[in-house]
Amino acid sequence: MKPEKRKQLFLIGIFLAILLAEGVTHTTMDLMKNQRPVAADLFLQVPSQENLRNYEENLEEGSWLVQNLRPVMQVLRFAVLGDLGKKAVAGREGWLFYDLGIQYLTERSQPVRPGESTPDEVVEAIVSFRDRLAERGIHLLVVPAPGKASVYPEMLTARALNLDHPVNVRTLQLLEQLENEAIELVNLFDLYQSEKNKDSISGPNNLYLIQDTHWSPKGMEMAAEKVANRLQELGWVEKGNTDYGLKEVPLSRHGDVIRMTQIPGIDDWYEPETIQASQVVRKESGEIYADDPHSEILVLGDSFLRIYEHDEPGSGGFVAHLARDLGKPLTSIINDGGASTLVRQELYRKPEMLAGKKVVIWEFVERDIRFGTEGWQDVPLPDANQEI
């Protein structure tokens, strides 16, 4: 055989071996697990468009090769190119950002993908909720939680150092629209900006966590204090007489942005972030804070309420600190990533949570204005007769 032909045959052989590797491995693994090979499913169903898509997805997702090589490639991509994948963006000095939060700030105002919301839909849903509550004599206070990149654009890119305009124009416009509709809201953007202006952005004074999408204990406590003050200014709530104190709890944790990358072993590449959180405790008994379903205040919100409250250290999040500032326990419904619609649907399923309420505080993260899960639907309140 000519050497030229030997090379050609060798290439063909390797190529065909690679093509066959997946089918053979997949079938063998299925048979070893005593299962029918997924490849055989093609002959068991009508070849409709939907069945073919499902078949294709099953083949790919059930593949031993895919499952085992995908993590290897993710690690390689991260190690060689510093690629964190589609969900995370590396900023400056080790700061990490959630890509969806950046997309919210950079993209055109009109929805780019299906399922995204327009500012008008947001306003409509909030106004409707406010009106429904008002019919039952309940006040609504809206608290949009700023996205990390809105507060710290300069930690995302050096281009934003000495920036002379806000990066979240769309959110500010929405706040204006809400004010025009006489919606009571708390503007945390101004609060954080003025705090940043007077303070250094480094060290433990950060208002947001470095590796996480959420606020730091300091940012959260400032928000709670501001909300408490606003409620009292409005005369909606009087200060209670439950005396709460604080118990300092140091935490060491990897942020959620690291988890979102889904890169195996990525925790080893990043030092955990050290945080000084504080649990809210009853001064008299030392008991940690607990919600009271009979409170006159109901707090609805997303993971900005969950952090430190349900996560470690527990009872040290926004709800507990707001309760401390108001001197009374609160009722809360926390729905991760679901503050736009799902948390109100949950309230609908739990009519007892609305019983005896005078005030509802509704927190949602800024990016949900566009990317809120299931959009901004008009959700009715639970039947008043079922509340008790």
Next chain:
Amino acid sequence: MVFTSHIFLFYFLPFVLFVYYLLPRGRNFFLLCASYVFYGWWQPWFVFLMFFATWVNYLGGIAITRPGATGRSRKLALTLSVGVSLSLLGFFKYFMFLENNLNDLLALLGSENFSIYVVTLPIGISFYIFQSLSYSVDVYRGESPPVRSFFDFACYVALFPQLIAGPIVRYNTIADQLVERDHTVQKFSSGTALFILGFAKKILLANPMGEIADSVFAANSPATIDAWFGVTAYAFQIYFDFSGYSDMAIGLGRMFGFEFLRNFNAPYLADSITDFWRRWHISLSTFLRDYLYIPLGGNRKGTRRTYLNLAIVMLLGGLWHGASWVFVIWGAYHGALLCFERWRGKESLYNSLPRPVRVAITFVLVLFSWVLFRSPDIQQAFDFFGAMFGVLKPEGGSILLAAELYTRGHLVLMAICAAFAFQPLQAFDWAPTITWKKMVILILLFLVAIMMMFVQAFNPFLYFQF
């Protein structure tokens, strides 16, 4: 089915290759069946549409070459087959465009909108309609003999390697191969090499460039440098995506014994727009030349008519790419540049400058056209031009795009893309001979690209939409 999908790579292709080489005869029929499965995988019902278009042109060929057919009846048969084919293309590709434009017009006049149908565009229809048309025209012109077997003809129209996104294979370039073709180890191995190179182009270069382009084109008034970065990324994306597909198609064709013509020849090394169209999507430009420009009179009817013909060809070429005004303007832009260069004796305005400068200017002119090509509508295209020239200042958060764009990975890949796009050696010329060194490169590339495919989201080829 997509070449860069799990099902195609690991199941469909090895199965089809295995059965094809096992069959002592009836290989074209088997390839036809495989091609229908390949095409119907996405939307099974559209196979019937392709079958109908095939049947019409096959009958047209019979009528044209029928013994005793008069000139008039031959012309009538050609008109019918071309008319039916173009009607199918017109309906499926341009009906919604027409309806939307009529509705816009009615809205201007204060009338209510109407909706008749929602027409789904069958994937690859522009390619297979052009191919089946070329048969009727070639037979009419006497440039090709009529097919002897319907299955051979249907195999030509549906041939899966080049079915969905070209290259456009003209009947007269493949007629003999449908009857008899060689299957050699050399041909198979060069096909393998081309397929791997095309696969790697798509997965390792085009898809990451697409991510950059998507971010920039979705942005609300990007900064000037970001806009240029984004459109350059798109230029690389569309080149490596489409030329990658062509390489894979030609490579697959060789595995089954076919020899398709080259579709790209270092287009970004072109030093004028005329030169660019000799190097970019060659199968389309030669198709338009032979089946539209020359029948319109080409350059034989005077200078003014030549310009008009060029303009018509480029406008229709634009419209062929998509039913949208941006494609019409894209075609008009290229048509105007071609007319201008024709007026100067097929020379660009900057012909006297050194070649690297000519190449750079041509690339920038092409970049402008890619802005039109990529933008969803005219308004956004002009906004993007505004950003490129600093007329529209970045506002709000668009300044933050920098964090997404200028990552280590993006910069490295951009540099690699530039290195490959601006050099003359093409996969088409590199693949025919295999050395040990080339083999190591190819195998490594293939393995890395496959692993990368496992972590990438589904990402069809750009030209599927045409």
Next chain:
Amino acid sequence: MGSLWLACSQEPNTGEDPEVTTRGSVEVTAQLVEIRGEFVNRADYDYAFVMKYKVLEVHRGKVDSDFIYVAHYNPEKPRDRVADERVSDVGGTLQKFHAGDIHRMALETPIDDYFMGGIINRYFEEYKGPIYWAVWTNPVSK
């Protein structure tokens, strides 16, 4: 050919196993009638997704009607890899959800007593009854 032969030669699968028969307070075999819309594809978000089932057989406990609404945790994941730190007591052998398929499931109700996260319920407007929480889900061959 091998696949075709294997496809035809397998024993029917009733989905029964020691997990599905002991977990939850309700156990049914039901046909997945509808998956409404697309699943949510966001890495930052764990959620339960409500799907509509037609009950074919009740093995344990009781259900209110022939059609039930069942929430599955992170439905895009295979059931044997769905449990995580937050929701540890779910599982099964089902790899993927397809409308028309039959599942044997161990269930709990009402969902809010068992799952605290986001519930994507696209039947909210039309159905206000109880939602079941899928604890264990196995495929059943037809």
